[in-house]
Amino acid sequence: MTDPYEILGVAKNASADDIQKAYRRLAKKHHPDLNPGDKSAEEKFKDVTAAYDLLGDAEKRGRYDRGEIDASGAEKPQRRYYRDFAESGQAGGRGFEQGYADFGDEDILSEIFGRRGANVKMRGGDVRYHLAVDFLSAVNGAKPQLSLPDGSEITVTIPAGTRDGQTLRLKGKGRPGYNGGEPGDALIEIEVRPHPFFTREDDNIRIELPISLAEAVLGGKVKTPTPSGDVLLNIPKGANSGTVLRLKGKGVAKAGGGQGDQYVTLKVMLPEKPDPELEEFIARWSKAKAYDPRRAMEV
Incomplete structure (x- = not known):
């Protein structure tokens, strides 16, 4: 994979905000929905998304900059030894249990507990993972695959309405227990990638x-995207930029049941190229129907 900084077109000292802005711009440009059938755009969109997955995460970005992981996020698993763990001052209680999850060597544990160590049962430690998902996958729910350090994969069920930063627990998918103890859990921290068009506010979509x-002038029904698919939105006559319309129940699934709403802010757009006929009409119309849209501002 190419250098993620090059893919996003940002400098290595770019701020987190600059990285997100670059991702939004490129994701919107190459989004498959805006480039149907364009395989090149689809591949570029995947590259941009993968680059943001790495650079958009402060920890991953730091490790990449230090050369600890490559552009794909691959790394060598670091093995911890009891000596390192003991020197950390955690050799006891719950801290030790988590420490066991890091090195997991039964012969070392037996030595720690003495000759009777073989009779001690211990729960395996929890393991934390980070999983980046698309905005729509978090809103609608999904079942992505998560690659583990040993090369295996597990299916993670993303419930509809999952929030950025939320942690999901997969029971029994952590480190194996010692001497017959139950396994630990996998704790999956979810990162929700930003969407080119949608933003989320609590359970509502904007x-x-x-x-x-x-x-804007004549009104009518306009096709409008929502997280669950396109719908027809009724635009009232004389709509202005900034007018906000509500699509009831087209937001995010609520924890207690029901759905949030989608709020659509209208933005009137003139033709990209000047239109002499339109200019002539507006010039005639404005002479006969002049009005001051800034009257309330007293300017």
């Missing part, structure tokens, strides 16, 4: 929808 001058 989106800015461009509309034409004709749609």
Whole structure:
């Protein structure tokens, strides 16, 4: 994989905000929904997403910059020994249990506990993972695969409505127990990637929808994206930029049941190229129907 900094087009000292802005810009440009059938755009979108997965995570970015992991996030597992663990001052109680999860050597444990160590049962330690998922996967739910350090994979069920930073627990998927003890759990911290169009506020979704001058003046039904698919939104006559319309029940699944709403902010867009006919019409119209949109500002 190419250097993620090069893929996003940012300097190595770029701020986290600059990295996110670069990702949003490129993700929107190459998003498969905006480039149907374009395999090149689809591959670029995947590369941009993978680059952001690494650089958008402060810990991963630091490890990449220090050369501890490569551009794909691959690394060599670090083996800890009891001497290192004992020197950390954690040799006892719950801390030791977690420490066992790091080195997991039965002969070392037997030595620690003495000749009777073989009779001691101990629960395996919990293992923490980080999993980045798409915005829509978090909103709608998904079942992605998570690759483990030993090369195996586990399926992670992402419940609909999962939030950024939320931790999911997979019971029994952690380190094996010692001497017949139960295994620990896998704790999956979820990172939700930003979406090119949607943003989330609690259980509601917000989106800015461009509309034409004709749609703003005459009104009508306009196809509008939602996390669950496109719907027809009724634009009232005389709509302005900044007008907010609500799509009830098109937001995020609530923990106690029900759905949030989607709020659509309209943005009137003129043609990309100047239109002489439109200019002529507006010039005639404005002379006969002049009005001051800034009257309330007293300027």
